[in-house]
Amino acid sequence: MASKAQQEGRILLAMQAIQKGQISSIKQAALTYNVPRTTLSDRVNGRVARPDTRANGHKLTCTEEEALIEWIISMDDRGYSPRVCAVRDAAKLLLSERVGSSASIGKNWPTNFINRTPALRSRFNRKYNYQRASCEEPPIIEAWFRLVQNTIGKYGIQKEDIFNFDETGFSLGIASTSRVVTASDRRGKPPQLQPGDREWVTSIETINASGWHLPPMVIVKGKVQLSTWFQDTGLPLHWVIGLSDNRWTNNELGLKWLQEIFEPQTASKAVGKYRLLILDGHGSHATPEFDKFCKDNSIITLCMPAHSSHLLQPLDIGCFSPRKRA
Numbered sequence: 001m002a003s004k005a006q007q008e009g010r011i012l013l014a015m016q017a018i019q020k021g022q023i024s025s026i027k028q029a030a031l032t033y034n035v036p037r038t039t040l041s042d043r044v045n046g047r048v049a050r051p052d053t054r055a056n057g058h059k060l061t062c063t064e065e066e067a068l069i070e071w072i073i074s075m076d077d078r079g080y081s082p083r084v085c086a087v088r089d090a091a092k093l094l095l096s097e098r099v100g101s102s103a104s105i106g107k108n109w110p111t112n113f114i115n116r117t118p119a120l121r122s123r124f125n126r127k128y129n130y131q132r133a134s135c136e137e138p139p140i141i142e143a144w145f146r147l148v149q150n151t152i153g154k155y156g157i158q159k160e161d162i163f164n165f166d167e168t169g170f171s172l173g174i175a176s177t178s179r180v181v182t183a184s185d186r187r188g189k190p191p192q193l194q195p196g197d198r199e200w201v202t203s204i205e206t207i208n209a210s211g212w213h214l215p216p217m218v219i220v221k222g223k224v225q226l227s228t229w230f231q232d233t234g235l236p237l238h239w240v241i242g243l244s245d246n247r248w249t250n251n252e253l254g255l256k257w258l259q260e261i262f263e264p265q266t267a268s269k270a271v272g273k274y275r276l277l278i279l280d281g282h283g284s285h286a287t288p289e290f291d292k293f294c295k296d297n298s299i300i301t302l303c304m305p306a307h308s309s310h311l312l313q314p315l316d317i318g319c320f321s322p323r324k325r326a
Contacts, residue, residue, distance in 0.1 A: 007035060008049060010033040010034060010035050011033070011035050011039065011040060011043055011049075013033055014029040014030065014032070014033040014035055014040055015029075015040070015043060015044055017029055017032070017033075018044060026040055026041050026044060059091065059095055059105060059106075059109060060091060060094060060095060061098075064091075064094045064095070064098070065113070065117075067094060068087070068090055068091055068094060068113075069117060069119055069120065071090055071288070071291065072087060072090075072120060073119070073120075075286065075291065078301060078302055078303055079147075079281065079302065079303030079304070079305065080281065080285070080286040080291075080301075080303050082286060084110045084111065084114075084122060085110075086286060086287065086288065087110040087113070087114070088105050088107075088109065088110045089287065089288050089289075090288035091105045091109065091110065091113070092104070092105045093288045093289065093292065137308070137311065140305045140308065141305075141308065141311065141312065143305075144304065144305055144308070144312065147302065148278070148302060151276065151300060151302060152276065155272075155273075155274040155276070155300055156272055156273070156274070157272060157274050157275070157276045157300070158271040158272045159209050159210055160208070160209070160210045160269070160270075160271045161266075161270050161271055161272050161274065161275040161276060162208070162209035162275075162276045162278070163206055163207065163208055163209070163214075163262070163266065163275065163276065163277050163278065164206070164207055164209075164277075164278045164279070164313070164314045164315055165204060165205060165206040165207075165214075165257075165262070165277065165279055165315070166204075166205060166279070166280065166309075166313055166315040166316060166320070167202055167203070167204050167205075167248075167249050167282065168202070168203055168205070168315075168316075168320045169200055169201070169202050169203075169247075169248070170200070170201050170202075170203065171199075171200050199220070199221070199247075200221075200247045201218060201219060201220050201247055202218070202219040202247055202248055202249055203216050203217070203218050203219070204216060204217040204218075204219070204242075204249060204253075204257050204261075205315055205319065205320075206261070206262060207314065207315060207319070208266075214261055214262065214265045214266070215236070215238045215239050215240065215261060215265070216239055216240075217239075217240040217241070217242050217253070217256070217257045217261060218235075218239060218240070218241055218242065219241075219242040219243070219244055219247055219248065219249055219253060220241065220242075220243060220247060221243070221244065221245065221246070221247045222243040223243065224243070240256075240257070240260055240261055242256060242257075249282070249284050250284055251283070251284045251287050251289070251290075253284065254282075254284030254285060254287070254290055255284075255287070255289050255290055255293065258290060258293055258294070259293065262277070262299075263293075263297055263299075267297070273298055274298045274299070274300050275298065275299050275300070276299075276300050276301075276302065277294070277299055277300065277301045277302070278301075278302050278304065278314075279301060279302075279303060279304070280303065280304050280309055280313060281303050281304070281306060285301070285303070286303075
């Protein structure tokens with residue numbers, strides 16, 4: 001490395017001597033400063049030094065890489081430190097906008113990209129149990145409310161433009177406990193047979209800080225939705241039905257909710273330029289596609305701290321938990 005740096009210094013001196021007219025020929029300058037003549041000739045004719053050139057095989061342009069770095073740091077600031085696979089998906093999304101559907105990103109590209117980017121670093125996230133989370137609650141909660149307050153002030157967000165959404169699951173067909181009359185000498189609680197056709201559904205609900213709510217998305221198991229499924233169920237027509245193999249939300253359904261429910265239902269009612277969407281750290285909220293759609297439509301997302309939904313999630317505290325207890 002030292003010899004290369006020394007040679008680069010001699011090449012710069014030789015170029016300076018030629019430019020000032022101190023030496024008339026490239027050959028003479030190369031001999032004087034002990035540098036390769038062809039290298040000096042190329043540099044005089046405008047070729048950039050190899051250390052200053054962009055390495056061959058880079059998938060993204062400099063502008064695209066800067067945008068990717070900005071996205072990663074932005075996600076980290078908002079509580080969504082992306083996984084390495086999410087960085088790969090974001091890079092593929094950027095590349096596909098330029099080259100089309102043929103875009104591909106190698107398996108090791110994200111790791112190499114992170115390693116050569118001083119502003120980024122990969123590290124293991126930490127897992128902690130409920131007891132430790134409880135001990136850390138005060139500083140975490142204080143930092144969270146400061147983040148919310150600073151975000152509202154930074155973007156000038158009005159109360160009417162603040163939203164919270166969350167997913168909750170319901171098991172249909174589970175027999176509830178009830179008070180029954182038994183013989184006084186009976187030991188133990190009498191059993192009640194559970195039905196064998198239980199179904200699990202997920203509902204995505206959204207509320208607004210000023211007191212109104214959006215239509216839900218109800219996720220059931222299935223591959224293709226048939227219009228006859230819900231004709232006689234009494235479900236409102238403006239409810240959106242989502243399908244998944246396991247009845248849970250996924251990346252595609254999260255984006256569908258954002259595009260088909262949240263954006264059309266809130267854009268026309270927005271008071272200011274930006275809308276604030278407060279959510280938890282579910283993986284479907286942290287995809288590049290989800291975040292890009294939010295950015296393109298002036299939606300600011302904030303992720304609550306881990307293990308804090310029992311204290312900070314408005315829908316969980318004010319809606320889901322009381323109804324499930326009841």
